[in-house]
Amino acid sequence: MAFRYLPMTERDKQEMLKKIGVNSVDELFSDIPESVRFKGRLNIKEAKSETALYQELAGLAAKNANVREYISFLGAGVYDHYIPSIVDHVISRSEFYTAYTPYQPEISQGELQAMFEYQTMICELTDMDVANSSMYDGGTALAEAAMLAAAQTKRNTVLISEAVHPEYKDVVKTYAKGQKIDVIEIPLSNGVTDIQKLKEMLTDDIGAVIVQYPNFFGRIEDLKEMEPAIHGNKSLFVVSSNPLALGILTPPGTFGADIVTGDAQVFGIPQSFGGPHCGYFAVTKKLMRKIPGRLVGQTTDEAGKRGFVLTLQAREQHIRREKATSNICSNQALSALAASVAMTALGKKGIREMAAMNIQKANYAKQLFKQAGFEIVFDGPSFNEFVVNVGKSVKELSDYLFEKGMIAGYDLSKVDSKYDGYMLVCVTEIRTKEEIEKFVKEVGAYCE
Amino acid sequence: MSKEHMPLIFERSKEGRTGYSLPDLDVPAADLSDLVPDGYIRTEEPALPEVSEPEIMRHYTELSRRNHGVDTGFYPLGSCTMKYNPKINEDIARLPGFSHVHPLQDESTVQGCLALMHDLQEQLKEITGMDAVTLQPAAGAHGEWTGLMMIRAFHEANGDHHKNKVIIPDSAHGTNPASASVAGFETITVKSNEHGLVDIEDLKRVAGPDTAALMLTNPNTLGLFEEEIIEMAEIIHSVGGKLYYDGANLNAIMGKARPGDMGFDVVHLNLHKTFSGPHGGGGPGSGPVGVKKDLIPYLPKPVLVKTDERYSFDYDRPLTIGRIKPFYGNFGINVRAYTYIRTMGPDGLKEVTENAVINANYMMRALAPYFDLPYDRHCKHEFVISTRKQKKLGVRALDIAKRLLDFGFHPPTIYFPLNVEECMMIEPTETESKETLDAFIEAMIQIAKEAEENPEIVQEAPHTTVVKRLDETQAARKPVLRYIPEE
Numbered sequence: 001m002a003f004r005y006l007p008m009t010e011r012d013k014q015e016m017l018k019k020i021g022v023n024s025v026d027e028l029f030s031d032i033p034e035s036v037r038f039k040g041r042l043n044i045k046e047a048k049s050e051t052a053l054y055q056e057l058a059g060l061a062a063k064n065a066n067v068r069e070y071i072s073f074l075g076a077g078v079y080d081h082y083i084p085s086i087v088d089h090v091i092s093r094s095e096f097y098t099a100y101t102p103y104q105p106e107i108s109q110g111e112l113q114a115m116f117e118y119q120t121m122i123c124e125l126t127d128m129d130v131a132n133s134s135m136y137d138g139g140t141a142l143a144e145a146a147m148l149a150a151a152q153t154k155r156n157t158v159l160i161s162e163a164v165h166p167e168y169k170d171v172v173k174t175y176a177k178g179q180k181i182d183v184i185e186i187p188l189s190n191g192v193t194d195i196q197k198l199k200e201m202l203t204d205d206i207g208a209v210i211v212q213y214p215n216f217f218g219r220i221e222d223l224k225e226m227e228p229a230i231h232g233n234k235s236l237f238v239v240s241s242n243p244l245a246l247g248i249l250t251p252p253g254t255f256g257a258d259i260v261t262g263d264a265q266v267f268g269i270p271q272s273f274g275g276p277h278c279g280y281f282a283v284t285k286k287l288m289r290k291i292p293g294r295l296v297g298q299t300t301d302e303a304g305k306r307g308f309v310l311t312l313q314a315r316e317q318h319i320r321r322e323k324a325t326s327n328i329c330s331n332q333a334l335s336a337l338a339a340s341v342a343m344t345a346l347g348k349k350g351i352r353e354m355a356a357m358n359i360q361k362a363n364y365a366k367q368l369f370k371q372a373g374f375e376i377v378f379d380g381p382s383f384n385e386f387v388v389n390v391g392k393s394v395k396e397l398s399d400y401l402f403e404k405g406m407i408a409g410y411d412l413s414k415v416d417s418k419y420d421g422y423m424l425v426c427v428t429e430i431r432t433k434e435e436i437e438k439f440v441k442e443v444g445a446y447c448e
Numbered sequence: 449m450s451k452e453h454m455p456l457i458f459e460r461s462k463e464g465r466t467g468y469s470l471p472d473l474d475v476p477a478a479d480l481s482d483l484v485p486d487g488y489i490r491t492e493e494p495a496l497p498e499v500s501e502p503e504i505m506r507h508y509t510e511l512s513r514r515n516h517g518v519d520t521g522f523y524p525l526g527s528c529t530m531k532y533n534p535k536i537n538e539d540i541a542r543l544p545g546f547s548h549v550h551p552l553q554d555e556s557t558v559q560g561c562l563a564l565m566h567d568l569q570e571q572l573k574e575i576t577g578m579d580a581v582t583l584q585p586a587a588g589a590h591g592e593w594t595g596l597m598m599i600r601a602f603h604e605a606n607g608d609h610h611k612n613k614v615i616i617p618d619s620a621h622g623t624n625p626a627s628a629s630v631a632g633f634e635t636i637t638v639k640s641n642e643h644g645l646v647d648i649e650d651l652k653r654v655a656g657p658d659t660a661a662l663m664l665t666n667p668n669t670l671g672l673f674e675e676e677i678i679e680m681a682e683i684i685h686s687v688g689g690k691l692y693y694d695g696a697n698l699n700a701i702m703g704k705a706r707p708g709d710m711g712f713d714v715v716h717l718n719l720h721k722t723f724s725g726p727h728g729g730g731g732p733g734s735g736p737v738g739v740k741k742d743l744i745p746y747l748p749k750p751v752l753v754k755t756d757e758r759y760s761f762d763y764d765r766p767l768t769i770g771r772i773k774p775f776y777g778n779f780g781i782n783v784r785a786y787t788y789i790r791t792m793g794p795d796g797l798k799e800v801t802e803n804a805v806i807n808a809n810y811m812m813r814a815l816a817p818y819f820d821l822p823y824d825r826h827c828k829h830e831f832v833i834s835t836r837k838q839k840k841l842g843v844r845a846l847d848i849a850k851r852l853l854d855f856g857f858h859p860p861t862i863y864f865p866l867n868v869e870e871c872m873m874i875e876p877t878e879t880e881s882k883e884t885l886d887a888f889i890e891a892m893i894q895i896a897k898e899a900e901e902n903p904e905i906v907q908e909a910p911h912t913t914v915v916k917r918l919d920e921t922q923a924a925r926k927p928v929l930r931y932i933p934e935e
Contacts, residue, residue, distance in 0.1 A: 003796045005532050005724075007881035008803045016810040016882065020826075025802045028809055028826050029704050031673040036710045042703050044571045047793025050536055057787060061545025063560030065553060068544045076552055077774060082470060086501055088542070090508040098517035098533050100525055100858075101730040106913040107853055109454070110515030111729040114508070117457050120930040124494035130929050133730070136586035139774035147630070167774040174748075174770035178597055178632040220488055248480075250490050272541075273561045274551030274775025275586065276732030288927065294730065299923035305453075307915040311923040317589070317626035318864075322635045327626035329589040330720075334728030341508065344457055345467040347498040352490075356480060357473050363483055364475035381485050398554055410552055433474040 003047075067271065067407065071435050075385050075426025076216070076410040077138070077165050077263070078271050081244070082354065082430055084345040087268035091338050101294070101330070105309045112308035115296040115333065118340040125246045125343075125351075126260040127253030128282035132293040134336040135279030135328065138263030139168040142210065142240045143175035144281065144292045144326055145259040149208030149236040150181045151325075152290060157182040158208040159201055161193040163215035164240060166415045172210070181207075191217045191378020191387065195225050202233040208259075210238040213252060214245050217378050217424065218362070218385030223255040231256065242266060243280065245383045247346075247355030259283050268342025269335055278335035289315060292326030354429050358384035361436065362427040368440040369425075374447075377422055385426045387412065390447050394423045400446045406439055454514065454914070457507055458931050461497035467504050495933075514914050515729075516858050522884050524811075526830045526861035526873025527621065527669055529699050529721035534791065537724060537784035546783050551775040555760050561779065562759030566752055568786040569736075575789075575797070576695075576715045577708025578738030582747050584777040588696060591716030591735030592627035592663070597769045598739065598746040599661050599690045599714060600631055605746075605767060608688065611660040615684075617646050619670060619865040621696060624663045633660055640867055644670040644823040651683055659689035666693065666710065667700045667828035669865040669873065671808065681711030690714060690743075698722045699877070700805060700828035703798030713740045723785035734781035748772040803878035804829040807885060811876055814889045818896040822868050830875035832868050843899040843906045845870045850917065851898070851909035855891040 008016075013025070022028060029037070048056065072080045091097060095110065102108030102115075115133040122131035135141040146158045158176070160169055162185045169185070176183045186198050186209075193211050202209075209230045213221045223239065230237045238259045239252035244266040246252075252260045265277035283291050289312060297311030317324040346354060362384040366376055369388050377387040390397055394411035401408045409426060412419035427436060480489060499507070516523070523530035541547060549558055569581040585591035596614065603611040614628040615636050625635040636654050641647040645668070655662075662684045666674045674680065684691050693712040699722045707715045720726065720733035727733070739747065749768040750761035761776075792800060805828055812821065812831040820834040835845045849859035849872070861873040876885055898906050910916065 003792060003799060005534060005791075005879050006796075006799060006803055007879065008806070012882045013803075013806060016806050020806070020809045020813050022809075022826075025806060028802075028805050028828075031675050031826060032701070032705045033675060033678060035678060036705055038577075038703060038705050038709065042574055042794035042797065044574050044794050044797075045567075045790060047796050048790055050791070053787065053790055054536060054540070057540045057564075057790075058543055058545075060560040060564055061540075061543035063563070064545040064549045065557035066544040066548040067550060068548045072550060074550050074552060078550055078552070080550070082468075084468060084501075086467070086504055089505065090512075092538070093509065093512040094519035094533070095512040095515040095517045097538075097726045097728050098519045099515055099729045100523065100528050100530060100727045102515075104516075104849070104853065104859060105918050106850070106910050106915055107516040107858065108514075108729075109914055110511035110513065113454065113456065113514070114511055114729075116929075117931065120458065121494075121496060123930045124496060127492075136590060136732070136778075137774055140586065140590070140772075165774070167771060170771035171773060174597070174772055175630070177770070178593070178600070178630055180632060220485065222485075224487060246490070247494065248490055249484065250488050251494075270547040270780075271550050272547050273549045273558065273779040275773070275778040276780050288929070295927075295929055297923040298928040299919045301916040301918050303916055305915055307918045309918050309920050309923050311920065311927060311929075314924075316622075318622035320626070321622045322625035322629045324622070324626040324629070327589045327593055327623055327630045328587075329623045330587040330731035330733045332728075332732045333730035334726075335732055337729065340457075341504065344497050344499060344504050344507075345501065346496065347461075347466060347468065348493050348496045349498065350466060350468040350470065351496055352493065354468075354470055357470065359480065359483055360473055360477055361475055363478055381483060381488070395554070402554070402557065407550065407553060407557075430471060432471070436475070 072407040087341045090341045126282045127251035129285040131282040134331040137279045139171040141261035141279035143172045153207040155207035157205045160210040164212040206235045208236045212240045214383035218382040220381045227256045247351035264339035267339040278332045357429040365427045372444045465498045467501045523858040526875040531877040532879035533726035537787045540787045541783045577706030579741045581738045585735035587733040588718040588735040589623040595714040596631035601746040615662045661690045663692040671827035671830035702801040719785035724788040734778040807876040835870040838899040847906045851906045853910040
C-alpha cells in the first residue's frame with residue numbers, strides 16, 4: 001500500500017541508502033539490541049483509505065449527541081456560546097496551525113503579534129497588568145496559581161472556596177500533593193463563600209485564598225468584602241473567573257486580585273468533549289517574573305522597527321530546568337488565537353452586550369422556574385447559571401429531556417450526595433425565549 | 449512575506465464598527481442593576497478593538513503571511529517532529545459529533561467519543577508495549593509530571609518515602625528536571641560519555657536506594673539509540689526505581705522497538721509530534737501516558753472502561769493520584785492522532801520510522817564534509833552537527849540559523865542539547881521529499897562557504913524577513929507585554 005504522506009520513492013530510497021553507505025534500511029537500526037528489537041508486526045488496525053476512514057469516523061461522530069442538534073442547558077465550566085464563523089477560518093490558516101512555538105521571531109511575527117494582542121485583551125478583561133500567552137485550561141491554570149502563590153509567600157497552605165469548580169479543586173489538590181501544599185476548603189453560606197468563616201481561617205501559614213467569580217453555582221462572589229482580610233493577612237488573592245462574565249461584571253483586578261485565571265473557551269472555542277480549551281493566566285506587575293508559561297514582549301529590530309519576541313524566558317523550563325517557575329512548555333496558542341478572533345469580533349460593545357444577555361436570559365429562566373413553583377437553591381445575584389431543586393433524580397429527568405431534544409443542566413448529586421435533586425442550569429445568549437419556555441415547561445411536566 | 453508596517457488590531461479600531469452578530473434579546477429585559485449587586489457592574493469598558501469582519505479577516509490573514517509553518521516550507525526543528533499535518537485529521541476533528549459535544553453529557557449520549565478514546569488507548573498500548581494508557585495529559589510536560597506523580601504514589605504506597613530522587617541525563621529536555629521538581633522530586637544529573645550515550649559507570653554511581661526513577665529519551669536528544677538500555681534498566685530496577693520514557697522521539701522507533709520491551713515502566717507520548725499534531729503555534733498538544741501493570745492503580749481519574757460494548761468512566765479509584773486536568777484530556781487533538789494512526793496502520797507507521805531515519809542519515813552524511821559531526825555513527829530520526837569550525841571564522845550557530853531564513857527554511861534547533869558546543873539539531877521527518885532535503889543541504893553548504901569567504905552576509909542575516917534580528921535584551925529589560933495606546 002502506498003502512503004500519501006510519504007514522498008520517498010523506491011528509487012529515492014536506494015540513492016539515499018547508497019549515499020549513507022549502507023545496503024539496507026535494517027543496517028540503520030542495527031544499534032537496537034537484538035533482545036529488544038520488535039520483530040513482529042504491530043497489532044493495530046490496518047490502514048484505511050481516505051474515503052473509507054472518513055465514513056467510519058463520521059459514523060462514530062454521529063453516535064454522539066451534539067449541541068448543534070440538541071438544545072443544551074448544560075454549562076458547569078464548558079459553555080455553549082455564539083462562535084463567529086470567522087474564528088475557524090482564521091485558525092484554519094495553516095501558517096498558524098502548522099507552526100511551532102515562535103522561537104525564530106523573524107519568521108513568526110504573525111503568531112507573536114497575535115499572542116501579544118491576546119495578552120492585551122486578557123489584561124483588559126481582567127484589569128490585570130500582565131497576562132501570559134495561555135495555559136492548558138482553566139483548571140491547570142488555577143493549580144499553577146496556587147503553586148505560584150505558595151512559592152511567592154513561602155507559605156504552604158492555600159484556602160479554596162467550596163464553590164470553585166469541583167474538577168478545578170481536584171486538579172489543584174493533585175498539584176498541591178507534589179509541592180506538599182495543604183489545601184483547605186472554605187465552607188459556603190447560601191451558595192457563596194462564607195466570608196466570616198474565611199476570615200477566621202486566615203492564619204499566618206495561608207499563602208493564598210482562591211475563589212471563583214462567578215462561582216460554580218453561578219453566584220457572584222463578594223470579592224470586595226474579602227479582599228482587605230486576605231491582603232491584611234499577607235496572603236495572595238487568587239480568582240478563577242469566566243472571562244465572558246467580565247464583559248459586564250467589575251473585574252477581579254479592580255478588587256485587588258493578585259492572580260486571575262480561567263478558561264477562554266467561552267470565546268469562540270468549541271466544547272470538543274472537554275478540550276482543547278484555553279487557560280488564561282494574569283497577574284499584577286509585581287508577579288510578572290513569576291508567571292508560568294510563555295510571554296510575548298514588544299521590542300525593536302536592528303532597523304528600529306517594532307517587532308515581537310518570546311521574553312522573560314529565564315523563568316522557563318528550557319532555560320532554568322529544575323529551578324523553573326513551572327514545568328509547562330507548550331501553551332494553547334491556537335486556542336488563544338481563536339479566543340482573540342472572537343474577542344475582536346465582539347469588540348468593546350459586543351462583549352458587554354453578550355455578557356448582559358447571558359444575565360438576562362438566565363434570569364428569565366430562573367423567574368419561570370420560580371413561577372412554576374420550583375425552589376431556586378442558593379438564590380441570589382448570578383451570571384448565566386443557577387441551581388434548581390427538581391426534587392427528583394436529575395439523571396432520570398435528563399433522560400426524559402433528552403427524548404424531547406434537550407440536554408439537561410448538570411446533575412449536582414455527582415458533586416455531593418447532599419445536592420440530590422439539584423440541577424445546575426445554564427442559559428447562554430444563544431438560547432431563545434421559546435427554548436427556555438419549552439425547557440421549563442418540560443421540567444415541570446416531568447416533575448409534577 | 450510582506451514587509452510593510454503591520455498595525456496591531458487595536459490600531460485598526462474605530463469607534464462604532466462591529467464584527468459580530470448576536471441573537472436578539474427576546475426575553476423581557478430586567479433592569480441590570482436589580483440583578484447585579486451595587487459596585488459589580490463594570491464601569492470602565494475593556495478596551496477591546498472595534499473592527500468590522502472583513503478588516504478582521506484581513507488583519508489575521510496578513511499576520512498569517514508573517515508566519516512560517518510546515519505548509520509554508522521545510523521545518524527541520526530537532527526534537528519537535530515537524531511533520532506534515534494531514535487535512536483529513538482537521539476535517540474529522542471538526543465533525544459536530546466530536547467538536548460540539550459537552551464533556552458532562554450523559555455517558556449514553558457520547559458513546560462515539562468514548563469508543564474513539566478507548567480504541568486510541570488500545571492502539572497506543574500496542575505501539576508502546578505498555579499495559580494501560582491514559583489520554584488525559586494535555587501535553588508532553590503534563591504527561592511527564594503525571595507519570596512522575598504516579599511513580600511517587602507507587603513508592604509511597606510501598607512505604608518507600610525515601611525514594612525522592614529522579615536521575616536525568618545531561619542531554620535531556622528541560623521539561624524533565626522541571627517536571628520532576630513540580631512532582632516534588634530532587635533531580636540528579638547523569639553524564640553522557642564520549643559516544644553521546646549515558647555513562648553507565650556514572651549511572652551506577654548515582655543510582656541508589658533513594659532513586660525513584662530514571663527519565664530517559666531513547667533515542668536520546670542527539671538522535672542516538674541508548675544501546676545499553678537493558679543494563680540501564682537493570683541498574684534502576686535493582687535499586688527499586690522506575691524507568692520513565694520521554695516519548696518525544698518515538699518517531700524513530702515505531703514498529704522497530706517498543707519502550708515496554710526495553711524495560712520502561714512509564715511512557716509519555718507527544719501526539720502533536722509523532723502522531724501528526726498539529727503544533728498550532730505552540731499548542732494545544734496532547735501527552736498520553738502509558739504504564740505497566742503495577743502502576744495501573746495510580747492512573748489519574750477517571751479511567752475509561754469498556755464493559756461488553758458500553759464505555760464508561762470509572763471514578764472509584766482508591767489509589768489514584770487524583771485528577772490532573774478538568775474533563776478527559778485534549779480530545780480534539782486525540783481525534784486527530786487517532787485519524788492519523790488509522791490512516792497509516794502497522795505498515796505505514798513502520799515506514800514512517802524507516803523513512804524518517806533514512807532522511808536523517810542522508811542529511812547527516814551530506815553535511816558531514818562541511819560541518820563537525822560530534823558523533824560519527826548512524827543516527828535515528830535526528831542528528832546533531834556542531835558549527836565550531838565556523839565559529840573560528842566568527843560565524844556562530846545562531847548566525848547560520850538566521851541565514852537559513854533567507855533561503856526560506858526554518859532553522860534547526862540550536863544550542864541544544866547543552867552538551868554539544870555550537871549545536872544544531874536537525875530532524876527532517878519522513879514527510880519531506882529528497883528534493884527538499886537536497887535544497888536544504890545545498891543551502892547549508894553555501895552558508896559554510898559564505899562563512900569562509902564572506903562571513904558578514906551570514907553574521908548580518910536575515911536579509912529577507914519582515915523584521916531584522918530583534919533586540920531580545922531590550923524586551924527582557926524593559927518588558928512591554930501588552931499594548932498601551934499612545935497618548
